[in-house]
Amino acid sequence: MRSAVLLLLLVSSGASAVVIRDDVPDLQYRMAASEFPALADMPGEGHGVLIAPLWVLTAAHVVDRHHAVGVVVVAGAPRAVRNVFIHPGFRKPPQKMIDSALASGDWEPFFEFMASSDDIALVQLAEPVLDVAPARIYNGDALGKVVRIMGRGATGTGVTGHHLYAPQRTDLRHGYNKISVSEDRWIGYRFDKPPNALPLEASTGSGDSGGPILVATGDEWHVAGLMAWKRVVVTGTELHPGKYGETVFGVRLGNYADWIEKLIADGGISGTSR
Structure with a gap:
């Protein structure tokens, strides 16, 4: 249970993917993979995004949970992995912190810890x-921008939320939200309920980590962030993931541009692979 709660808060495995409005048919949130072929599927669950012919960008905790990552899937085809580079500033929360939060209902120390971690990784492909x-x-400021999100995990609505043990790979869905936080490592958005919601307002959940947060630039979608963790609604000691009112945080790629560019330019020589 403790591990499942951690993974849920990290939106990497165990429960929901794109969570939708309760008053909009699910079919309107479905999308074809061909609409954004650069989306990568990581082993088991979680996503990444192809940003160069040999490189997939993802959240660090998506790959850190595996002893090794041998294959990722891009555009429906398996792609062999050569190396995985996790940012040296990535940190995992201690179990004692999680136990304390579960017992007391006070998740603030956990959220503060998550905000201090560099949750980003680069996957180098073999070919x-x-x-x-x-x-x-995306090289601009995403604050105030409407962004597009997507994922293949389980789903729910803002009224029901999502179950901790729901299937983690279902149909691909997408939706939209508006960036209300942009600072240092993170960009973030709040899952609002109608009538204060976008027509296809959506949130993310477990199974979506590492997936892109996209900003429209002309007729292209550029990647402003990677989905990472969220502040779920808490009542007493109970967590309510996927319900209206939660805030989702994604890695702000502008903060890591130098790290990304250097690793790609030198073929990984400047990094430490797993």
Whole structure:
């Protein structure tokens, strides 16, 4: 149970993916994979995004949970992995902190810990992907921008939330939200309920970590962030993931541009692979 709660808060495995409005048909949130072929599926659950022919960007905790990552899937095809580079500033919360939060209902120390971690990783592929155009990284300020999110995990609505043990790989869904936080490591958005919601307002959950947070630039979608963790609604000692009112945080890629560019430019020489 303790591990499941941690994974749920990290939105990497165990429960929901794109969580939708309760008053909009689920079918309107479905999308074809061909709409954004640079989306990568990580082993088991979680996502990444192809940003260069040999490189997939993802959240660090998505790959850190595996002893090794041998294959990722891009555009429906398995791609062999050569190396995984986790940012040296990535930290995992201690179990004692999680136990204390579960017992007391006070999750603030946990949320503060998560906000101090560099939750980003680069996956180097063995062979370049030549049949998919890599996504570009957004180089502007996303604050106030409407963003697009997507994922393949389980789903729920803002009224019901999502179950901790729901299936983690279902149909691909997408939705939209508006960035209300942009600072240092993170960009974030709040899952609002109608009538204060976008027509296809959505949130994320377990199974979506590492997936792209996209900003429209002309006729392209550029990657402003990677989905990472969230402040779920807490009542007493009970967590209510996926319900209206939660705030989702994604890695702000602008904060890591130098790290990303250097690793790609030198083929990983400047990093430490797993």
